[in-house]
Amino acid sequence: MKRDPDDLLLAAVPPVAETTTRTTCPYCGVGCGVIARVAADGAVSVAGDPDHPANFGRLCSKGSALADTLSLDDRLLDPKIAGATASWDEALDLVARRFAETIAEHGPDAVAIYGSGQFLTEDYYVANKLMKGFIGSGNIDTNSRLCMASSVAGHKRAFGSDTVPGTYRDLEEADLVVLVGSNLAWCHPVVFQRLVVEKERRPSLKVVTIDPRRTATTELADLHLAIAPGGDVALFNGLLLHLLQEGVIDSAFVADHTRGLTDTLAAASGGAGTLAVDTGLDPAEIAAFYALFAATEKVVTVYSQGVNQSVTGTDKVNAIINCHLLTGRIGRPGMGPFSITGQPNAMGGREVGGLANQLAAHMDIDSAADRDRVARFWNTARVTDRAGLKAVDLFTAVADGRVKAIWIAATNPVDSLPDADLVRRALETCPFVVISEVMAATDATPYADVLLPAAGWGEKDGTVTNSERRISRQRAFLPTPGRTMPDWWIFAEVGRRMGYDAAFSYASAGDVFREHAALSGFENEGSRDFDISGLADVDTAAFDNLAPVQWPVRRGDRSDGEGDDQRFFADGRFFTPDGRARFVPTPVLPLQIDASRPMVLNTGRVRDQWHTMTRTGKAARLTSHIAEPFAEIHPEDAARLGVTPAGLVRIASRHGAAVVRALVTDRQRRGSVFVPMHWTGQNSSSGRIDAVVAPAVDPVSGQPGLKATGVDVIPFAASWYGFAVLRDRPSRIPGDYWALGRTRGGHRLELAGCDPVDAETLLCDLVPVLPGDERVAYHDSVRGIGRVALFRDGRLIAALFVAPEPVAVSRSFLVDRLGGEALEPQDRLRMLAGRGGGAAPDKGAIVCSCFDVGVNSIVQAIVSGGAMSVADVGRALKAGTNCGSCRSEIGRVIDACRIQKTG
Known part of the structure; x- marks a missing residue:
């Protein structure tokens, strides 16, 4: 019997007594535990969960401000068809009918789903099952393609599986932590603070940062390598050769557990030029890094978007892994390569096969045995036999008419994909566009034929997996407002209406989770890394109370999902056909950018904002630190180009242009310009920087190169x-x-x-x-x-x-x-x-968003109160005592005061 969706609605009535709920933060891949309290009057407050093993009570500025983002004034609360309010039955029937008609006329590859690392695992699972198992197309990809697809590809080439070997504890147990393309202090602040605390406790711990910019993270570093864009492969190829020459090699591990070293060394020896030229680094800096790496056994190499978001991102990942394989520094406490993800559930999406080239439960579309296994488990004859279109290619196919119906959920490709204006034009001309969204107005919603109101954080129930493979519960603590519904339910209802009722008859997120867990162990017997079959039989109460746990959790295991046995590869066994890891040749390739445009555009995140600001942009304290889009540019470049500090600049490529504020700083590398990715048409006139970014992608992973686009930087002639x-x-x-x-x-x-x-x-x-x-x-x-x-x-x-x-x-x-x-x-x-006098103190530009502390207040504490350390400022003003991501900025204020005093 078909359920009437409108009968399932929950009235948005505040609770009558205070409630406390343990849940998980919806931002980055750290996966922090959150305690949400709802007072009797409905007011919400949040705090870090001291018992959660990812954060032990810490929250960053974004997580601390979660309660400020829960207003309903800008929410999408009803289904809409052609802009008019509709019932759920009308909207879902239309989606199912149009998808079915398109498939009947043009085939299954004429439809697609584009999802998000904002999904819960249960949302991901149902969407993937619908598209790959019953529609019969691989055309489901997600914005995680923009985040960590190169890590997935690199892991699979080296390990035979998409396995993150280590845990966050390894950063604290290492003697050397190398941060490559990762501004950990701003993008993953809670993990960074764990590293800060350990370095304060144990000063012998060394930190190296490899990044074209001198970011907040470099304040902790013993050595910063301001590498040229695209220089990472050359740097780690050189390290591989150096380790071999110095005899820093685990010969037994290499002989017994790896293949491919000879070809890899040959590729590493064939650099395009000298190492200094290929990396843009001083030879003495390179030598210092190589010596430190060679002399330190317990090394963790943490890498993030500066590695992944590159047209050679997969080779960068494998160049890093090659160095760890050569030395056997993998799978043991305090050592190994560590990919840290940008989104809260990018890992959960990988588990269920959320990318276009994956099957569920870490199985492969290219494997006939895996396809047969999944088909039998799902009881379907329609499992796709080939990979679908990856994100950039997917929207190219929408633009040229190959994809005629697309369903976008929990993401906004009009702002986040490269060549974003092409994406906008594609949606303008696509015959049928469905968007599942929390917000009533984004830059994508005007192009929707059908808008479906999705439940948001605080209202959704399910699981997420963080960067160290830890599964945590995201629990609802608020009623679903209006007619909003969870994403998994929306996908399941469309599946039922398309005729697949038995396959999508879930009554709860727990039902989806149990099926997902059971599939992970189906005919596994240790042949696949991802296995949580030990959780397949959890009943409703056990699912409700599920504590954070790292996978694998195999059926019959006595492990509680904690401890050293949760690392992979210490035994030298990998998931390749012969059980050996693969060294992967990574030749140095020239940086492919528009040579007619001399500056190199790098994009990324800022401390207090998240993606396209639909959530963080609602919190006033999160806009107090950086309130507008900007371009970091070196003083010498600014002088040469006629750019004045705090003036406006036009950043232009052949794809598009943006106008942003100029931030002239020597923390930027010469020849490069950095612009954050967060601003959209909802909060700026021309801050959509991904409209400028070239759509070139890594040929292996399909991940776009968001860190290197040739651009012109031109002063904007404002009167x-x-x-x-x-x-x-x-x-x-x-x-x-x-x-x-x-x-x-x-x-x-x-x-x-x-x-x-x-x-x-x-x-x-x-x-x-x-x-x-x-x-x-x-x-x-x-x-x-x-x-x-x-x-x-x-x-x-x-x-x-x-x-x-x-x-x-x-x-x-x-x-x-x-x-x-x-x-x-x-x-x-x-x-x-425009400024305060003696009777109206002016705290100045905000430095600490958590406690609303401005630079003038910090200077006053230094000058009059003798607060000459970051800890002193914290004791005086509380600044830097919560998430800690402003501590480096406080330190720079202290240094400036010292210089002024001595001068």
Whole structure:
């Protein structure tokens, strides 16, 4: 009997008594445990779970602000067809019918699903089963293709399986930690703090960072290698040869447990040029790194997007693994290669075969035996016999008409994929687009024929797997609002409506998990690494109470999922046909970028934001540190290109362009420019940097090279700049450049334009002025300066500052006054100064988002209170005492004060 979805809705009524729920953070791959408390009035607070083995109570700034992101004002709460509200039955029937019609007319490869590492494992499993098992196409890929596909490919080439060998404990047990292409301090702050604490306890622990930029992570490093873009393969090939020459080789391990060393050494010896040229590093720096690696047995090499997001990303992964195989430094405490994932459940997606070239439970589409096994388990004759289209190729196929119906869930490819304007055009012309979404408005939702309202964090129930293979429960602690439903349920209902009722008759996320666990052990007998069959029989109560556990958890094992036996490969047994690991030749290839555009664009994340800011952008404290898109550029490049500090620059490739703020800093490598990936058309005029990124991909993994696109960097010719604080979000924003962010009590807005503007007219365009509102203004027509503030009942509701150069006012001072108490007439006039006086302290630009501590407050603590260490500042102001990701910035403030004092 078909269920009526609308009968399953839960009323969004606050609980009548306080509840406490253990759940998991929905951000990066660290997988931190969270305790969510819901008060009797419905107010939510969050704290780190001290018993969770990933974080032991710590949360980063993003995790700490989770409660600030739960508002419903911008949520998608009802299904919509062609923009009009519909019932679930209408929407789901339409999706099932259109997919079935497209398949009948054009074949199964004419439809596709594009999912997300934001999925819970149960969501991933059902979507993958529907597409690969019953529709019969491999055309399901996810935004995890942008995150760690090169790691998957590198693992499979070397180990025969996508196996992460080690655990977070290895970072604490190592004597040398090498961080390659990983700004761990900002992107995985809680794991970074575990490393910081261990280095403080044991100063002999050495840290090396390999990154073109001098990031917050490098503050911890004993050695920083500012490598040239694309130089990683050459560096680790050189290390491999150095280890061999120095006799640092585990001969027995190599002879008994590996193959392919001879060919790999031959490839490593054939570099394109000298090592210094290929890496862009000083020979003395290279020698220091090689000597340290050779002399230290307990080495962990942690790598992330700087390695994976490359057109040679898979070779980079294997070049790193080759060095660990040569020395036998794998699978034992404190040693091994360690891929740390960017998304909360990228690992769970890998477990269920969420990528286009995988089958469920770490089985292979290319294997007839694996296909037969999965088909028998799922009781289907439709299992696909070939890989589907990977993310970049998938949207190319949408654009050229090969894919005629696409279902996008929990992600926004219009902003996150390279050549993002092509993705937008593809969705404009696609005959049928379905989007499952939490938010009512994203840059993708205007192109949806059907919008399906998905449950969000706090409402969903299921599991996620972190970077160390630890499965944790994500538990619901809020009712599902409106008509929102979990993603697994939505996919299952479409499967039922397409005629596969028996295969998708799940009653709960627990049902999906049990099937997933059972498949992992089906005809396994130790032949596959992923096995959680020991959890296949958990009943509802046991699933509800499931504690964090690392896989494998095999049926009959006595292990509790903890301890040294959770590492792989210590016994020298791998998952290749002969049980031996493979050395993989990794030739040095020239960096493939547009030579006519001399600067190299690198993209990535900032400390307090996540992906396209649909969640973190709602938390005012998370926009206080960095509130607009920016470009890091070296001072010599800035001078050569005519870029002024805090001015605007146009970053352009042959694919697209973005306009962002210039941050001139010697922390950036010459010839490179860094722009963060987070800004979209919802919060900026032209901050969508992935519209600029070239769509070139790694030929093995299909992962795009998001770290190296040839670009022009051109000063943006603004005739005026502006800054505003606004109580209400403006319905229209004039100006050629703008960036909008949340604040306590409203919004902050950066502006610029090419044509002259009048400040009062501009303010009226931004804010409706009501009768009785009071306006105070200052104008200097000679200097081109205009300042105007608007008060309602004595309270500041808007202020705008316009100048011919970047506006020099205290953002934090104005933000703090927005929507505050009614001001006396003389204080209203003082607002036009744009900064506090003696009676109104100005905390300055925010450094610590967790506790809202600004740079001026830190300087005051240093100058007047003698706080001359990061710990001192923490004791005085609490800054840096929560997630710790601002500690390096606090340290730089202290150093600057020392220099000023001695000078």
